[in-house]
Amino acid sequence: MKISNLGHQVSRFQPSRRQFLVGAAATGVGFKLAFPARKALATEGTDPDPFDAYIQIAPDNTVTILSAHMDMGQGCYHGIATLVAEELEADWGQLVVEGGAGNTKYYGNLAWGGVAQGTGGSSAMFSSFDRYRRAGALARTMLMNAAAESWGVPAVEITAAKGVLSHASGKSATYGEMAEAAAQQPLPAEVTLKSRDQWQVIGSETFRRLDSGMKSTGRQDFTIDVKLPGMLTAVIAHPPLFGAKVKSFDASAAKAVKGVVDVVQVSRGVAVVAENTWAAMKGREALTVDWDESGAEKRGSAELLAEYKAALEKPGLVAANRGDAAAGIAGASKVIEATYEFPYLAHAGLEPLDAVAAMNGDTLEIWGGHQMPDLYQAVTAQIAGVTPDKVKLHVMKTGGGFGRRAVTDADIMVEVVETAKAIGWKAPVKLLWTREDDMKGGRYRPLFVHKVKVGLDAAGNIAGWDHRMIGQAILVGTPFESFAVKDGIDGTSVEGVNDTKYAIPAFRAEVTNAQTGVPVLWWRSVGHTHTAYVMETMIDEVARVGGRDPVELRRDLLKDHPKHLAVLNLVAEKANWGAAMPEGTYRGIVLHESFGTVVGAVADIKLNDPANPAAGFKVTKVTCAVDCGTAINPDQIRAQIEGGVGFGLGSVLHEELTLTNGLVDQANYDSYLPLRIEEMPVVETHIVPSENPPTGVGEPGVPVIGPAVANALAAATGQTVRILPFSKGVGV
CATH class of the missing domain: 3.30.365.10 (Aldehyde oxidase/xanthine dehydrogenase, molybdopterin binding domain)
Structure with a gap:
């Protein structure tokens, strides 16, 4: 059978098992995955403080929920918000959901045993069902306890509804007004979740999806919309054949294109960095690359x-x-x-691959579709020469993933960090793949x-x-x-x-x-x-x-x-x-x-x-x-x-x-x-x-x-x- 093993000759960053485990260990991740695992819900042991891990309440009564799972259009943010709202007794108009990352204890996928954070295998609701209901119930209990302490009444006499705490005496306070005091309360030893016959929003046909208004009016921000002061835009010339490598390149014509700032080699090709997307693309067109195709896949x-x-x-x-x-x-x-x-x-998501990287002091910040954040944090830390705790991930909503954003070699994250590092971290870099890059990129x-x-x-x-x-x-x-x-x-x-x-x-x-x-x-x-x-x-x-x-x-x-x-x-x-x-x-x-x-x-x-x-x-x-x-x-x-x-x-x-x-x-x-x-x-x-x-x-x-x-x-x-x-x- 003439099937040669060319997989490891592809010119791209490929962390070894040891490299990955060292990086992962620094983030507290011990991978023992069996995809897809779906047994009984894993137990978490002691609940984390909900105000530290999952729920932030601002003075204006905004309730921000930190999601352990990334939303690529499948609606997991809305599902998780539903679970929290049911037990927290928050009003729909108060809810905002953002992606959480950087703490496996808080965000590890329970369908995978809780040892790694990730979104995949249709596991978000399975993993979140107990975790986020408990977080909502704990936060509500702490809010009620804070109100009881402030008003000098028994906590059992406090009611919570639509983001407001009330007592029969006429005293009341919004969640925002009581949030600071609630955060100082001890974590309740136990909490009782609502029975199914008490549910008001779980299973509801009328609990409207949170992001529908933003998306239908074009106000939802995706990675492609990220704009930072002084930010540069990069595109990469990838090998036309899988497994080819850069032999040499001539950047003179590319650098002559107005707006092109730099041309640098990275592990998966040659990056053209410019003041805007058009200049980067025109610079790439002018770039001359000589490819070594000796190890490339040439069969059709x-x-x-x-x-x-x-x-x-x-x-x-x-x-x-x-x-x-x-x-x-x-x-x-x-x-x-x-x-x-x-x-x-091909996955052919509407938003092609993209990511933004910036070095802020000694902290590397990355904006993107972080479908496997623990892995991306570990791998990019190695490239940047920092510890994983110095990598801050901004989990962006994504215009379609279908599995493409969960990549075992962290391709787009590797490329953007390598490019930003190659230009000396002198500016934030947004790396964009065109539709053609995405379709032909494997x-x-x-x-x-x-x-x-x-x-x-x-x-x-x-x-x-x-x-x-x-x-x-x-x-x-x-x-x-x-x-x-x-x-x-x-x-x-x-x-x-x-x-x-x-x-x-x-x-x-x-x-x-x-x-x-x-x-x-x-x-x-x-x-x-x-x-x-x-x-x-x-x-x-x-x-x-x-x-x-x-x-x-x-x-x-x-x-x-x-x-x-x-x-x-x-x-x-x-x-x-x-x-x-x-x-x-x-x-x-x-x-x-x-x-x-x-x-x-x-x-x-x-x-x-x-x-x-x-x-x-x-x-x-x-x-x-x-x-x-x-x-x-x-x-x-x-x-x-x-x-x-x-x-x-x-x-x-x-x-x-x-x-x-x-x-x-x-x-x-x-x-x-x-x-x-x-x-x-x-x-x-x-x-x-x-x-x-x-x-x-x-x-x-x-x-x-x-x-x-x-x-x-x-x-x-x-x-x-x-x-x-x-x-x-x-x-x-």
């Missing part, structure tokens, strides 16, 4: 696909094995064989190929299932490998296959880790983006070949999983599954669990020409059911499912990132096509009532839409789309 997508398919003929690492799949298939009455191809996908959803063989007995039951996969492992070769890769298997490659809930007694899954020079990264819903598609379309094909209704087959296979059955039954009921469809319209059903959340989806499609399915189709409606535990913000849950459906639909209809001779072919939204507004279907979401802890909805809406549409198309044509995107073989 076609070559990689061919090598992947050849590799699947050989056994891989065993990810799951129960029963004897080979014997079941050998003795089967019918055998279904299928090969699936999934392209590289960190993609990996290219994957699946080969599946399923045997059916005479009654149409699954007698054996053999499943092989090949693709790049996201965490192999990163500082997280020793913590998150077991027996050579990266869980993000096989999730959704090795842990399927379907009762398949003879089941074997294998994975081969392809080693290429194309940088990859988790992409919204990670491995589930391809595993759900394969599993759910194959289940439908099993039903079709066996003469079974796909809902009834799933019910049989999930009979021991009541949570999944409830979601399946709800979505089938709400979509009116089984009812006669108008001519030229078809539907497909899917059920999938990711990140602890179960989502069912029924996609309705309408053929452009009922007599000719090849003429294309439109997805007209998607009915969803979701069990994500306690519904903190129902409207936000629906919004995230809708967004996930749109995001996932665009990816299966049109999106693919290809390489030719190692060069990325797509550069902007004209050639890499996200979903267009006229393609967005009506999405109807039904939430399963639950008293379990909340899971997440930022990602689980993505995996279901692709196979649901594919199953609808298969109902129309009898054929399953196995090569994505659909535009390669189906009219869309």
Whole structure:
């Protein structure tokens, strides 16, 4: 197999495991991650002082909540504000949320065991549910105790509502007026949280999202909007091929461009620093760089696909094995064989990568989308030559992340700090990636190929299932490998296959880790983006070949999983599954669990020409059911499912990132096509009532839409789309 390991020759800062651990230890971080971990809520031990860790109350009654999780549009700031407001009894108009960072004890993600701060795996609400309710309750109790002490009355006689403390005597005070005294109160030994029947804002349909006004009027600041006195702007000339390095460069023409201040080499290329963005970009155009491409990845997508398919003929690492799949298939009455191809996908967030760095005395300040702040703090401290406690992170809201801002080598943070250091810290530096930089800069959803063989007995039951996969492992070769890769298997490659809930007694899954020079990264819903598609379309094909209704087959296979059955039954009921469809319209059903959340989806499609399915189709409606535990913000849950459906639909209809001779072919939204507004279907979401802890909805809406549409198309044509995107073989 001609798959060379070029991953470590990519010209970029790559902290070693030891470097990372030394830096992390300085911030109090001891990483023992297993992505994604979602067990019981971790216990925190003694509660921190809420006024130190999570809540700041100003004299004007403004309540600022410091969030342990970064908001990239998914609405976690609003969810966390809801949790605090419920117990604090603060008024909606008083609330402001900002990102917190720099203290793992306060902000460590409890879904990851609390050992590191980070936003990912749809874990923000799971991690925050107890922590922020307790913070609100503790702060309210301390405010009431302060009022009781000031007024000389028992604390039990104090009431708190909408940011005001009151007593039957007529005495009252705002939270802002009592905040200083409350901060001096001892931390209560214990606090009782409200029971569910007392909740007023958790689960409310009317508790309006905090940032909607700012965003809809254009007043929300993102990293791209940061302006500091004397700030310079930088762009970087990156190698055109992954793995190439700077051999030499001539900056004379670039420096002659009006506004260009400096040209400096950094670990990932050459930075052009200027007084403004336009000058920096024009300076980069004038720059001459001679690249050393001896270690570069020069294969294209076609070559990689061919090598992947050849590799699947050989056994891989065993990810799951129960029963004897080979014997079941050998003795089967019918055998279904299928090969699936999934392209590289870009994250393509609306706000490209950006960050700002400034040295303020002996403190390095960095503004950006800090999705993994502990890591970024440790790595940038090493570059700047300061201790991690001297790195202050300003956590900015971000115009879309989808996983791109959680980078194991801290790419944009490394680049901006290296650039600012290279010019002697003489001015703050804003580093910007253009859309083309972002599209061609790597960190993609990996290219994957699946080969599946399923045997059916005479009654149409699954007698054996053999499943092989090949693709790049996201965490192999990163500082997280020793913590998150077991027996050579990266869980993000096989999730959704090795842990399927379907009762398949003879089941074997294998994975081969392809080693290429194309940088990859988790992409919204990670491995589930391809595993759900394969599993759910194959289940439908099993039903079709066996003469079974796909809902009834799933019910049989999930009979021991009541949570999944409830979601399946709800979505089938709400979509009116089984009812006669108008001519030229078809539907497909899917059920999938990711990140602890179960989502069912029924996609309705309408053929452009009922007599000719090849003429294309439109997805007209998607009915969803979701069990994500306690519904903190129902409207936000629906919004995230809708967004996930749109995001996932665009990816299966049109999106693919290809390489030719190692060069990325797509550069902007004209050639890499996200979903267009006229393609967005009506999405109807039904939430399963639950008293379990909340899971997440930022990602689980993505995996279901692709196979649901594919199953609808298969109902129309009898054929399953196995090569994505659909535009390669189906009219869309």
